[in-house]
Amino acid sequence: MIGFFVDDNADERTRISRLLEQEGLEIDPRFEPYAPTDLRDALLNEKPDLVALDFRLDEENLKENKYKGGALAQILREAVLESPERDFPIILVSTEKNIKQIYSIDKTSHDLFDQKYMKKSLNDKAYRSICHREILSLANGYKTISAANAAGRLNLGTLLDLEDEELEVLPLHGLAIDIKDANAVTHVIARVLLRQMIGRAGPLLAEKDIAAHLGLAPDAEQISQVLEFLCAEGMGYGGVFSDGWIRVWRHRMDDWSTGVLGAPLSSFTGRERAEKLSEVTGLELMPAVSTWTGTSEELFSFACTVCEKPTERRNSVALYDKYLISYLERRRVCFNCLIRGELENRTSYTVDDGDVDIEADLRSGRIERK
Incomplete structure (x- = not known):
């Protein structure tokens, strides 16, 4: 497969292309930004499997580079709307300053x-x-989506690698509608899956979410061992983009844990979960410790959106979530991050109106550490 990296700085274009390149995916640095429609046609003529763009394409004194990466991405996306088999992933590769100060706005x-x-x-x-x-997974995933569409199998069972029986018990009706509304446009379907399944805790859980739901310390080596065990037991996600983002099905993990523990995970404290799961898995597992109370005798249930550590509902508040979907886990922030002012550094997050009174009590000292 072949990809292209576009940057107005020739040295950066070559350097970053070499860093992005890997076995199975060549990255060609030949294109500098010039007239956007001409560059679009040139890129499409190469039938790329992936295109990477710097966000600031207008910094160097070139003849026709008076535009940013978003403008080029827009016309590339529009060009493949009626030809889904030609679609490809577009990634942003830029400086931290440009991403935070320009792209984020x-x-x-x-x-x-x-x-x-x-x-x-x-x-x-x-x-x-x-x-x-991840980028190799994106390139492969686009091909999988396109092939499913061409074969008339653009459905959740194919995309998520689930049998009909499991689909019947999962609350994914909204996802099916979103996939249908994508009108078979590959990059729109990819965006739905990446944003609503891969990138958010819900039906699928990432490592930090697994630690929180199992009430285990988020130690990288420990969670890696747990993840390996869960996947070996058949709980791993095998659908589109699974080779780039390792995830576990929540419903499979919940069914398994209830079976081996005799009750839902929410019935046990972090200490109890670690002890019971250690017996079942043969691993020496450490329990999570509350960032607020400093104890493992808590009912951990989710990863804090800010610090990503296992957190309990009673010592956290909900965050405003404009795009909250029924099957996604609500974003929450632990009391510890809130009282330390960590939320002020995350301008995209604010406490939900329903929990502002709790926030006020916390900041005034009416809620204390115990």
Whole structure:
């Protein structure tokens, strides 16, 4: 497969292309930004499997680069609307400053990019490895979606790798409607899956969510072992983009844990869960510790949106969620992050109106650590 990286700085274009490239996906740095429609046609003529764009394409003194990455992404997306078999992922690869200060404000660009990555972080081998895995998954996932569409099998069973029996018990009716409303446009279907399934806790759980639901300390090595066990037991996600983002089906994990523990996870404290799960898995598991009370004798149920640590409902508040969907887990922030002012550093998050009184009590000292 072949991808292209477009940047107005020639040296950066070559350097970043080399960092993005991996076995199975060549990244070609030949294109500098010029007249957008001409560049669009040139890129489409190469039948790319992926296109990566810097956000600031207008910094160098070139002849026709008076536009940003979002504008180029827009005309690329429009060009494949009637030809879904030609569709491909578009990712943003830019500086942290440009992403935080310009891209984050330009809301119209957010739906145009499948993922965003920091240029400087690509120098880190671990970060680069994650990037490689994800962008290769994006390229493969687009092909899977396109093939399903061509075969007339563009349905949740095919996309999520689920049998009809499981689909009947999962509350995914809204997702099915969103997929249908995508009108077989590959990048729209990809966006729905990435935003509403892969990127949010709900039917699928990421490592931080698994730690929270199982009431375990979010130690990387420990959760990696637990994840390996859960996947070996058949709880892993195997649908589109599963090779880039490892996830576990929540309903499968809940059924399994209820079976081996004799009651739902929510019936046990973090300490009790760790002890019982250690016996079942053969692993020496450490329980989560509340960021607010400092104890493992809590009913952990979700990962704090800010610190991502296992958190209990009684010591947290809900965040305003404009796009909350019924099958997604509500975003919440722990008391510890709230009282430390961590939310002020996340301008995209605010406490939900229904919990502002709790926030006021916390800030005034009427709610104390116990």
